[in-house]
Amino acid sequence: MNLLNKAAHVAVAATLALPLALAPAQAETTLTVAVKRDRYSVAEDKFTFTTRRPAAQIVETGVKPDENFLPSPLLFESWDYADGIYTVTLRQGVAFSDGTVFDADSAIASLKLYDQGKSDFLQIDQESFEKLGDYQISFASEKGSALVIENMTHRATSLFGPSEDRAVNPVGTGPYLLDSYEPKQQITVVRNPDYWGDAPSVDRLTFRFIGDDNARMLALQNGEIDVIGEVSPQMMLSMPQDGSVVLHESRPIRYVALLANLNGAAPFDIIQDDKVREALAWAIDRETIAGVLFDGRGVPAKGILPGWMFNLGEDHTDGFGFDPEKAGAMLDDAGWTMGADGVREKDGRKLTLRLVAAYPNVSTVKPMPEMLDQMFAAVGIDIDLVEVDDSGVYGSTYLDTGEADLYMEFASNNNTDPTYLLYNLFTSVTAWGGYKFTAPGPHVDELLLKARKAQSREEVVDLVRQAHRAIVQDDLAAIPILMVPNFALSRPGIEVPMSEYADWIDYGNVRFTE
């Protein structure tokens, strides 16, 4: 009887324990991230599927940007540039998800894929590839550029393995594998069990494409998503303050600045007077604007490139404080005297400036245009404010025609080529339409053209530093206002490893604190 009792107990205990034994050892961790839209292209000449945010987790680049936007090892272990030739040592022990070993042959095959693309900003000479060893290759830039490795920090240069159709079966070396993709709805990736590096903290990552700002916020509050990856200023202002939504931010990277039309025809020629531009710079109360916009998370700017970027340093520009008296004195000095109606005049002409707000659209910087209007009015400058909510209208109606004095822009340098932003926005040889109006002149052209041809990174950065100072301090082609971080929102209990480079926010390694 006793034996029977014991047997019965064991049987009951075993029955109760059975579900536990059958249960997986560890629950799967999942994360759903909402982003604004599906930006993938499957066109062969501009293929971006799975290489750009939000799912740049399947394929990896040769190098990744470090905290100063300098290249650091990823699939490339080390590299060297001398006499126009790049020599690269590849990381060993890496394999593509189909089992192909990542070695000199497969790396060259991957790099050659980029020659098909329109945005072939690597611009590698296709005939120059050489296999120096099983894990060592060399190549040359077809433009003689010393910045090829820097450009490889761009996610668009991720290295694909062999695949019949990359749009259906993207083969990479990354920590995740493609699980499913529904265009304009969602993409799901699952953890790659054979990943060569540290395993990510999330097993299954889903990125939902939700275009409407309100819908993204409501979905987060309703627990349907875990993280919002693209946050507009309006979303920050409407963010509930009860702790149900947590804000994550990077260092400031995005600039808000007024670009000055330095080459416009009358009546858009007043701003060509450097005293007027400097007066504008001193008339802006950046601290007040920073306190109002972006929920007080912006910081007054001394330039349009942050000092940490490319190791430019903080002290190559001085910036401008808020000194309306000094601004007024400068305008007096320039011959603009205060009129009876509070607007300055010179030779019978009113000091009226057309300010077009903004690129990419005015809603991203509201109510900054109105605040600037008041600040400029306080020193006797009348602002003809034009607000546009479409970058196409901004470009073709006002920028390309030069029919404005000031252009407000909210953008960032998201390119690891240090010359990229300044060259396109402030040289007379720019291919970017109307930005020839914001070019200070031959001295800046020369600095940036030299920088593009320089053969050492130090030389490039030094020339960019000089050009940046000329643009935001000496010539004031751009009047800096604010620098703003990248933001993400999440439910409580999640720590998002933020990056200034939105493509490099590592959602696979969020930390679950609850």
Next chain:
Amino acid sequence: MLRYILVRLATAIPTLLGMSLVAFLIVALAPGDPVMMELRAMGIVPEPEDIAALRAEFGLDKALLQRYADWLWRALHFEFGTSVATGRPVMAEIALHLPATLALAASALIGAIAISLTLGSLAAVAGRYTGAGLRGLTILLVSVPSFWLALLLIYIFVLRLGWARLVGDGSLTDLVLPAITLSLAAGAALGRMVYERIRAEMSEDHVRLAIAKGLGPLQILTGHIAPRIAGPLATAWANAFGGLLGGAVIVESIFGWPGLGQLILQAIAQRDFPVIQAYLVLMGLIFFATSLAADLAVILSDPQLRRRLGDE
């Protein structure tokens, strides 16, 4: 009847050509240089040959009229090119999203018809105060913007009651809230029409005779009034269907419904001209098809018209 349809189709050709020209010009003359936008997206410092290649790719190196002729010829074969944003054929993009929009518009139309018939009939036969209340309700529903109504429904049914989810996957249950949002306003507008038609018919001699014969309100409504107003209502429903397809853009965006609304909003933002042009042509064709269907419905519901067309 066949002759009528053929004549109707023939007379539509100038309209369709005009529509195609408008669709082409709206996009071709819209502000925003596609080459410039492409250059910014490419992230390179372009050379002059890059710009020339892009202009050629977008056909911008040709005269406007020639571009229209080329585009029209391809459009006649339902070839609208490749989406600039996604790299997929435009027709494949539309095929991906059209079913969801059609499902939404159709379910919203069914809801709108049900709401309109209920509200309109009740308002017509109800007492003075109830009728005024119902008419007031229709005015309120017509006046409320769809995006506001959508947010209100989300607040109540998603956030408060938890009966629905906001971020669906395109399944039928996810269709309910966006369909209700669309059908409420459309149903209210159609309801006012139903009310006015019933009231107009109620003063006609044949209805007075029916009343004199002692028929009940329901019999009069279904047997004498409904057949007379079915034709005009079918026309209104067909037009409403077109309106619902267009009106779905904002609602689809708010509810994340994977339809043409999402597609066109993104296409506009990204200056995806081939997609925008195809969308405009498609919408025009749908409007044309629904109005043709409405005309046929009117003919089929009207014995006099049917007889006259049969004699011709």
